[in-house]
Amino acid sequence: MSTGRPRLAIALALALALALATLAAYSGAFGLGFAYDDADYVVRNRHLAAGFTRASLAWAFSSFYAANWHPLAWISHLIDVQLFGLRPAGHHGTSVLLHVANTLLLFLVLCRYTGARGRSAFVAGLFALHPLHVESVAWVAERKDVLSTFFGLAALAGYERYVRRPSRGRYAAAAALVALSLMTKPMLVTLPLVLLLFDWWPLGRLTAGGRRPWALVAEKIPLFVLAAGSSLVTLAAQAGGGALASTLAQPLSARLGNALVSLMAYIGKTLWPKGLAAFYPLPGAGHQLWRVVAAGIALAAVTAVVLAARRDRPFLAFGWLLYLVALLPVIGVVQVGSQRLADRYTYLPLVGLFIAATWTTSAVGGRRAQVRRPLIAAGLVLLLCLGSLTLAQVAFWRDDLTLFAHAAAVTDDNAVAHHNLGLVLSSLGRFEEAQTHLAEALRIWPEAAPIHLGLGNLLTKRGDLDAAVRELRRALELDPALSEARVSLGLVLKQRGEFAEAELQYRAALQRSPGLAGAHMNLGNLLSDLGDERGAVASYLQAQALSPGDPLIRYNLAVSLERLGRLTEAAAGYQEALRLRPGFAEAADRLARLRTSGGVRISR
Numbered sequence: 001m002s003t004g005r006p007r008l009a010i011a012l013a014l015a016l017a018l019a020l021a022t023l024a025a026y027s028g029a030f031g032l033g034f035a036y037d038d039a040d041y042v043v044r045n046r047h048l049a050a051g052f053t054r055a056s057l058a059w060a061f062s063s064f065y066a067a068n069w070h071p072l073a074w075i076s077h078l079i080d081v082q083l084f085g086l087r088p089a090g091h092h093g094t095s096v097l098l099h100v101a102n103t104l105l106l107f108l109v110l111c112r113y114t115g116a117r118g119r120s121a122f123v124a125g126l127f128a129l130h131p132l133h134v135e136s137v138a139w140v141a142e143r144k145d146v147l148s149t150f151f152g153l154a155a156l157a158g159y160e161r162y163v164r165r166p167s168r169g170r171y172a173a174a175a176a177l178v179a180l181s182l183m184t185k186p187m188l189v190t191l192p193l194v195l196l197l198f199d200w201w202p203l204g205r206l207t208a209g210g211r212r213p214w215a216l217v218a219e220k221i222p223l224f225v226l227a228a229g230s231s232l233v234t235l236a237a238q239a240g241g242g243a244l245a246s247t248l249a250q251p252l253s254a255r256l257g258n259a260l261v262s263l264m265a266y267i268g269k270t271l272w273p274k275g276l277a278a279f280y281p282l283p284g285a286g287h288q289l290w291r292v293v294a295a296g297i298a299l300a301a302v303t304a305v306v307l308a309a310r311r312d313r314p315f316l317a318f319g320w321l322l323y324l325v326a327l328l329p330v331i332g333v334v335q336v337g338s339q340r341l342a343d344r345y346t347y348l349p350l351v352g353l354f355i356a357a358t359w360t361t362s363a364v365g366g367r368r369a370q371v372r373r374p375l376i377a378a379g380l381v382l383l384l385c386l387g388s389l390t391l392a393q394v395a396f397w398r399d400d401l402t403l404f405a406h407a408a409a410v411t412d413d414n415a416v417a418h419h420n421l422g423l424v425l426s427s428l429g430r431f432e433e434a435q436t437h438l439a440e441a442l443r444i445w446p447e448a449a450p451i452h453l454g455l456g457n458l459l460t461k462r463g464d465l466d467a468a469v470r471e472l473r474r475a476l477e478l479d480p481a482l483s484e485a486r487v488s489l490g491l492v493l494k495q496r497g498e499f500a501e502a503e504l505q506y507r508a509a510l511q512r513s514p515g516l517a518g519a520h521m522n523l524g525n526l527l528s529d530l531g532d533e534r535g536a537v538a539s540y541l542q543a544q545a546l547s548p549g550d551p552l553i554r555y556n557l558a559v560s561l562e563r564l565g566r567l568t569e570a571a572a573g574y575q576e577a578l579r580l581r582p583g584f585a586e587a588a589d590r591l592a593r594l595r596t597s598g599g600v601r602i603s604r
Helices: 004-025 027-031 038-043 054-062 071-084 088-114 117-129 131-138 140-164 168-182 186-200 213-219 221-240 245-249 252-271 289-308 314-330 350-365 369-395 400-410 415-427 431-444 449-461 465-478 483-495 499-512 517-529 533-546 551-563 567-580 585-597
Strands: 339-341
Touching: 004 027, 004 088, 004 117, 004 369, 027 088, 027 369, 038 071, 038 140, 054 071, 071 088, 071 140, 088 117, 088 131, 088 140, 117 131, 117 350, 117 369, 131 140, 131 252, 131 369, 140 168, 140 186, 168 186, 168 221, 186 213, 186 221, 186 314, 213 221, 252 289, 252 314, 252 339, 252 350, 289 314, 314 350, 350 369, 400 415, 415 431, 415 449, 431 449, 449 465, 449 483, 465 483, 483 499, 483 517, 499 517, 517 533, 517 551, 533 551, 551 567, 551 585, 567 585
Parallel strands: none
Antiparallel strands: none
16 A cells, blocks of 8 residues: 555656646636637537527537537537637637547556556657647637547557456446547548557467457457448448548549658658647649659558567557557548648547657666656657647637638648638738738639639629629539538629529529528518518528528518508517617617607617
8 A cells, every 4th residue: 555655646746747737738718719710610509509408419419510420419519509609718618628638548548558657758748749630629610520539549548457357347438438539530431450459568468378360359249240330321421421432533543642651741740839720621633653652651561660679669569550550541642631631630549659659768768767767857848849839720720810821831832721821811801912812812713613602702702893703603513512602602693683583583593592591581681672562571580490580681581571551560570680789870770760769668
């Protein structure tokens, strides 16, 4: 007992140091706003608006929203909206605390599996402070990453308990945690293979006297079944949402080549985390052959070396294989989206490289007393440097303008970065700069319909309606299913007095995408201008059902109701618009006129 207490005290001190260091590195996250597609995921997601309700819970489990099925990730967002509303600090705080929890869980798991407190703490420190992990933590929409890893690490802890004292209950608990991880993000579909690696090292279940390999594989059949089911659901969700479309455009040879180059690129970014960006574009003509060949040779050489050393230094092969296996689901053989690689994909896989490097360093020099202290000092300096880089990287996620300006600056030919930067600048009224970036995006990717849509919207704002129509029609030529382009085209056509075609565009957009609240509202505006107030009311009511928190929809509906003589309903609509947007001058003026006319009694 006398020796156990100091050991426990050391472990607790290390855990506290890890938690404080992580909080310090991510202290800037509490001042971030929403960025990238946080608006689509959280801010404008009407299913989250009411917070944690029975209806929103049912939606979380039944929805393929954003081409994904991850109900537990949605539930975490629902809880955040319930607790913090749409104040970003609370949402970022949850992600940071989950990252702290993951750091401590990783420390616990490695301690339990290996018994090496110091090395486990260092690996956990690398995990906590490496800037490649900023994207997973600072991007609210990527909550699924930190949360799925939390359940995955908990599953590893549960599996260790099962191995030490096998029972059906302990196995079921570990399997349940695997299921929870897959219900948050399917990244860990390879977790059964990861457990087989842990069986080999450090558990030693494949050594003399251990269980035979086929028995260990059979033991994990229920976990493989869970992984297969998750994979099928994920493919269905992403195919239904169009996320797999780029797979058809990229030949298998190109995808395999990108996979090889990316595996080496992640290692390069791990060793030298410079120029990290929110988006890395695929090379337009594919990777040069020499890069693919060089990456393939390097990967084969490393694999051969670590496997040759597996008896004397099993941790080398374990760490390398863990890195490869954990990256398999996102390496790009099945291409989702147009990114070449992504920082968030390294969140758990880098643990393998950290283990290999830490245990190897300790084996080579850590046993000699005269070397151990300098190694510890160097390790602490490394962690301090990584923490400083992370603190700086977090700041780039402050808002869309900062995020995409940085991405455009540190990458080449990044159409996505220039496109998003152009949209942000347009929203800020910086039209000339916006047009420059949108033009650059089109130079890089001339066949991208969303970029033509963005440029068309910008030209509309600048009053160049003819050019706007050309860009919007071009967007529809490239992607006839882009309903947002039809809505924008309808707006321009209405401004040009072409009401009949504008109505056709609105109705065509709604036929394909009935959930577009803006299309319903714009159709209502058009019908109201044409004198069809009853039709306008019907459109506004549909828009209101889809976007109940939009004050402009409430106001436009109230105007049409007033014109139809439904004054009490109109007054209620103006009041609700004012509640949603205090200081809404037009709503206040119309409400005041109704009040002074005496035609309706208005409650205060």
